[in-house]
Amino acid sequence: MERARERAETAGARLVPWSEGDFELLVRHNSPEMTAHLGGPETHEKLVDRHQRYLGLDGRRGRMFRIVTDPGGETAGIVGFWETTHHGADVWEAGWGVLPECQGRGIAASAVRLVVAEARAAGLHRHLHACPSVANAASNGVCRKAGFTLLGAEDMEYPKGHWMRCNDWRLDLTADQTQSGVQT
Numbered sequence: 001m002e003r004a005r006e007r008a009e010t011a012g013a014r015l016v017p018w019s020e021g022d023f024e025l026l027v028r029h030n031s032p033e034m035t036a037h038l039g040g041p042e043t044h045e046k047l048v049d050r051h052q053r054y055l056g057l058d059g060r061r062g063r064m065f066r067i068v069t070d071p072g073g074e075t076a077g078i079v080g081f082w083e084t085t086h087h088g089a090d091v092w093e094a095g096w097g098v099l100p101e102c103q104g105r106g107i108a109a110s111a112v113r114l115v116v117a118e119a120r121a122a123g124l125h126r127h128l129h130a131c132p133s134v135a136n137a138a139s140n141g142v143c144r145k146a147g148f149t150l151l152g153a154e155d156m157e158y159p160k161g162h163w164m165r166c167n168d169w170r171l172d173l174t175a176d177q178t179q180s181g182v183q184t
Contacts, residue, residue: 013076013110015065015118018054022066022078026051029078029097037133039162057082063118067098067111076102079111081119081128092119092128092173096142103138109145116146120173128173131156131166143169 028034030041042050054064062082069076077098084093094115098108112130119128132139134153143150148169156166 012069012105012107013114014068014070015079015111015114016068018057018064018066018078018080020055022054023047023051025066025075025078026054028099033100034097037136037139037164039159039164042159054080059118059122060124062092062122065111065115065118067096067107069102069105069107074102075099076107077111079108079115081115081122083125084129086129086168089127090125092122092125094119094128094130096139106145108138108142112142112146116171116173126172126174128171130169130171131158132169134165134167140167140169143167147171 026047030047032041035041057063057080062080064078064080064082066075067077067079068074077096079094079096081092081094084091086093094112096108096112096115098111116128119125128148130139130143130148132143134140148171151168151170153165153167155163157163158166
């Protein structure tokens with residue numbers, strides 16, 4: 001059964017639940033250009049593990065999606081949310097990547113707004129965090145456009161063994177959506 005929010009659309013993007021056939025999209029995201037702010041490309045084995053984790057997210061513990069442009073139907077990237085522990089609290093964390101040929105069109109912000117709605121509908125955690133590198137101006141801009149609040153910068157380990165300086169952005173999923181000015 002297809003849920004209404006899986007069909008939800010915003011300007012420029014819609015979400016399609018991650019499927020077995022999306023592995024090649026993950027491979028495309030593993031380029032030096034796409035992973036420059038994430039510690040660099042991963043091994044094939046790590047990509048296979050990541051793909052299996054994405055397939056295992058069923059909505060209760062998070063969900064990953066393929067971003068599709070609308071109305072063109074072009075695959076534009078990856079977006080999702082998952083459970084994590086942040087400063088001792090269980091929260092959702094969001095992440096995304098838009099392919100180079102699709103960047104600069106507002107697709108990431110549209111897709112993240114849709115993921116906010118998904119995380120809100122899951123109802124498990126109050127907060128959704130995003131932690132882009134302080135050097136990743138585009139992803140920090142997406143956080144701002146999607147209604148996140150900047151809490152500050154901190155050092156985070158990602159991937160394991162690689163420390164980076166990240167901005168900690170947080171969105172309160174229980175906040176009144178009409179007052180925030182953010183459409184989800």
